[in-house]
Amino acid sequence: MMDHGLTEEQKDIVRLAYEIGQKKIKPVREHYDQTEEFPHEVVEEFKKSDLFGVYLPEQYGGFGGGDLELALVVEQLSRACGGIALCVATSALCAIPVLLFGTEEQRKKWLPDLASGRKLGAFTITEPEAGSDATSTRATAKLDGNHYVINGVKNFCSTGKVADNYVLFASTNPNRGARGITAFVVEKGTPGFGFGKKETKMGIRASPTYELVFQNCRVPKENVLAKEGYGLFVAQGTFDYSRPGVGAQALGIAQGALDETLAYIRVRKQFGTTISSFQAIQHMMADCATQIEAARALLYSVCRAMDKELKAAIQKAIQNKTLVHDELDNMRAQRWTKESAMVKLFCSDMAMKVTTDCVQMCGGIGYMRDFPVEKYMRDAKITQIYEGTNQIQRNEIAMMMIKEKASKKNLEPVTA
Numbered sequence: 399m400m401d402h403g404l405t406e407e408q409k410d411i412v413r414l415a416y417e418i419g420q421k422k423i424k425p426v427r428e429h430y431d432q433t434e435e436f437p438h439e440v441v442e443e444f445k446k447s448d449l450f451g452v453y454l455p456e457q458y459g460g461f462g463g464g465d466l467e468l469a470l471v472v473e474q475l476s477r478a479c480g481g482i483a484l485c486v487a488t489s490a491l492c493a494i495p496v497l498l499f500g501t502e503e504q505r506k507k508w509l510p511d512l513a514s515g516r517k518l519g520a521f522t523i524t525e526p527e528a529g530s531d532a533t534s535t536r537a538t539a540k541l542d543g544n545h546y547v548i549n550g551v552k553n554f555c556s557t558g559k560v561a562d563n564y565v566l567f568a569s570t571n572p573n574r575g576a577r578g579i580t581a582f583v584v585e586k587g588t589p590g591f592g593f594g595k596k597e598t599k600m601g602i603r604a605s606p607t608y609e610l611v612f613q614n615c616r617v618p619k620e621n622v623l624a625k626e627g628y629g630l631f632v633a634q635g636t637f638d639y640s641r642p643g644v645g646a647q648a649l650g651i652a653q654g655a656l657d658e659t660l661a662y663i664r665v666r667k668q669f670g671t672t673i674s675s676f677q678a679i680q681h682m683m684a685d686c687a688t689q690i691e692a693a694r695a696l697l698y699s700v701c702r703a704m705d706k707e708l709k710a711a712i713q714k715a716i717q718n719k720t721l722v723h724d725e726l727d728n729m730r731a732q733r734w735t736k737e738s739a740m741v742k743l744f745c746s747d748m749a750m751k752v753t754t755d756c757v758q759m760c761g762g763i764g765y766m767r768d769f770p771v772e773k774y775m776r777d778a779k780i781t782q783i784y785e786g787t788n789q790i791q792r793n794e795i796a797m798m799m800i801k802e803k804a805s806k807k808n809l810e811p812v813t814a
């Protein structure tokens with residue numbers, strides 16, 4: 399692996415997450431893949447090593463890193479198992495909207511428990527009739543005194559049931575369509591919040607995927623993030639910072655598959671020589687390694703650029719008791735929609751190609767359940783689907799390109 403200009407602290411994070419992946423995840427990943435149980439014992443290891451809070455500010459119990467530190471952790475854990483690693487990423491998917499759009503009180507209330515891993519987080523926007531098109535949200539939230547009364551069904555929620563805090567999107571004004579959707583934090587145990595079907599899946603089977611059911615669930619007004627009607631703005635603002643996490647998961651899955659494949663093809667012999675000595679195989683090895691390094695370079699550079707402004711905005715928001723997102727606006731900070739979509743798109747397409755090629759390089763054994771490579775291929779597939787399918791990522795990238803062209807931004811000199 400290239401150096402990529404990581405600091406000593408960041409290299410320590412990589413080493414720590416790598417070790418946990420190899421020592422604590424690898425020995426049990428097959429069990430959790432087969433049983434589809436949630437790996438509570440491994441999550442305890444993540445907590446002990448403070449892996450949940452690497453990207454959160456110290457003021458809320460985090461390590462003070464940013465998106466890059468989160469990506470490093472998710473990459474190394476996913477290198478061992480993309481399903482077990484996912485609970486770290488979904489907790490971030492809950493924490494990021496609170497960090498960006500929460501008030502100081504809300505940040506203090508929810509972030510420390512997410513940073514320590516005492517509580518796990520989840521994010522639930524998808525519904526049976528609202529997948530790629532979140533504007534079709536049917537769940538409703540009706541104001542009644544100091545509470546919103548939530549009714550509706552959410553589906554495909556990762557880390558469902560085991561998570562404690564859920565960032566949920568519901569319509570507070572169905573007549574206003576996209577502008578009527580509002581983001582809430584809903585805590586498990588709130589009366590009227592229950593769990594429906596648990597999904598059986600192709601991959602990431604250690605991560606529970608649940609249907610959530612809300613029946614007259616009363617959520618305090620103080621749990622609204624940003625403002626009423628700003629839900630889709632919250633979702634998009636979150637994805638700008640969370641999609642690199644999916645990229646990191648994909649990257650780790652690809653690297654893990656190549657690690658296992660290399661170990662096998664160096665010793666497996668046919669025609670009197672090792673598989674790795676055939677030029678056809680060597681070209682596949684070279685292509686896999688090159689694509690992985692290209693993905694890593696894109697992921698790390700986008701995260702590093704995003705973190706610069708984000709960290710400054712966080713400190714201002716803490717000082718001024720304002721919203722981080724408002725501080726980013728005041729700073730006229732860059733929107734990262736295009737770049738984060740590019741990271742997610744490139745890393746996940748890369749992971750699907752690399753893991754498929756790894757199965758091919760291993761031959762028949764690569765297809766078997768008791769050999770670890772086929773699981774990487776199954777796990778890779780989801781990274782092309784969630785947090786917006788790769789068709790949606792391409793739509794967003796193209797839309798941003800057209801907007802930038804219209805605003806002549808492409809004529810500006812390159813500064814970073």
Ligand SMILES: Cc1cc2nc3c(=O)[nH]c(=O)nc-3n(C[C@H](O)[C@H](O)[C@H](O)COP(=O)(O)OP(=O)(O)OC[C@H]3O[C@@H](n4cnc5c(N)ncnc54)[C@H](O)[C@@H]3O)c2cc1C
Nearest residue numbers: 521522523524529530554555556607783784785786787789
């Ligand atoms: C295992 C798993 C875990 C998940 N975890 C979560 C979670 O934690 N929280 C959450 O909220 N959601 C979660 N999801 C939901 C996921 O984000 C959605 O499945 C995804 O956004 C796609 O929505 P959909 O499944 O309804 O597909 P659809 O929107 O029905 O899309 C079907 C196909 O049409 C294509 N398509 C749709 N619209 C367009 C368009 N405009 N242009 C081009 N192509 C288009 C899609 O790319 C796709 O290929 C999860 C899903 C899975 C499978």
